[in-house]
Amino acid sequence: MPAPRKFTREQLRTVALAMVDEEGLAALTMRSLASALGTGAMTIYNYVDGREGLEQLVTEAVMAEARWDDPAGDWTEAVAAVAVGMWRAVRAHPQAIPLILTRRSLDPATLLAAEALLDALARGGRSGADLLIAFRVVTGFVSGFSQSELASPLAPDHGDDSSTATDHIRSLPADRFPRLIAIAEAATGSDPETEFRAGLSIILTGLHSTPKVG
Amino acid sequence: MPAPRKFTREQLRTVALAMVDEEGLAALTMRSLASALGTGAMTIYNYVDGREGLEQLVTEAVMAEARWDDPAGDWTEAVAAVAVGMWRAVRAHPQAIPLILTRRSLDPATLLAAEALLDALARGGRSGADLLIAFRVVTGFVSGFSQSELASPLAPDHGDDSSTATDHIRSLPADRFPRLIAIAEAATGSDPETEFRAGLSIILTGLHSTPKVG
DNA sequence: AATCGTTCACATACAACGTACCTAATCGAG
């Protein structure tokens, strides 16, 4: 039985991700990927399970870039390392975020990250249901934070986009949305990595001082 | 200048959301919504700005259902109330989650929730950059937790879906993914609301005991 | 009351998408 010949899955991954990065999600179609590879559209189906599979491919490609230092000292540092690693990978490909948020990924890279995270949390003394909750809190924070920068009302206006959700917020009735209007200013000039680390340390503080029952 | 006559935006919202709930996201198309309303496809364009606008409509409809009790006692309780309120609304419409996670919503309901959350956090003594980070942590948690149940490796297998990501995890090499395999069991029988509240309390603990600088 | 500009409802039409189906080329095994 001859294996796939003209390409490898990894080539597809790389090209697909590059296309998403450069031209956006909508630019990734069966035909466009095929012609970027210099082949026919139907060939893609030999490497990938339909459109759904194509999108998982992109998710894989992003997660495969995640890197983190090993479980050095404190368990909280290990958790932070993995979380930051995942977040950096995601953040490097903002156009792919909608995919990452909505596909269930069971590829090796994601599973490895999950295992590393679980291990770090377990070293903090958790197991069973407690461990599961802690895991969900941290991964939820990572993806939630990505989403928060992408699509929350206070998301930084990303370059090409229609100008300025911030402006829209500024123009709201000041008596009904005082906090929102005030904070919209602070949101414009903030540094994402600083914010992420600050948020993460809140989470870690919570984890550190929450009683474990499992 | 005659205003829209045959329908209201709210009618569209309701019908669109009902379609997504009952038949899934893919079932919502311009034509399907139109014929559910007994009209032609192009009519939709008089109420909504293209496909993108149609999807925002669904997001609006979900967020419009969010309810929470008022800022009763402790500020942490107020934060929890809003968070739970948002989460319940989202959770009531699992099929719409991918939309909610990926559209930036500036509709009144979302903004009101944001304001309420900001207000509760501000009552905890935060402002400026600190307030912004706390806001992102909580909203990130809410959406991250929703996504975690939808698409994380440990997401509960939702009914209709292909059977059992759990099975896939169970079949991994036990020497490389011990934690993951162990926890996959715990993930099958867990109650979402309990998990959410437990996770939220970790977040709140973290917020409570993190020094504020702003 | 007659007119006019504006807005809505909706049919038609089209490009682009995912993909079912089919054919020819290409490989390993015997």
Added chain:
DNA sequence: CTCGATTAGGTACGTTGTATGTGAACGATT
């Protein structure tokens, strides 16, 4: 060298979002 299996990729179809055009319905103006 032949045979079975597998890949490459062309063709074609149904479906999607939507640009465009045409009538009808309305409020305001004369």
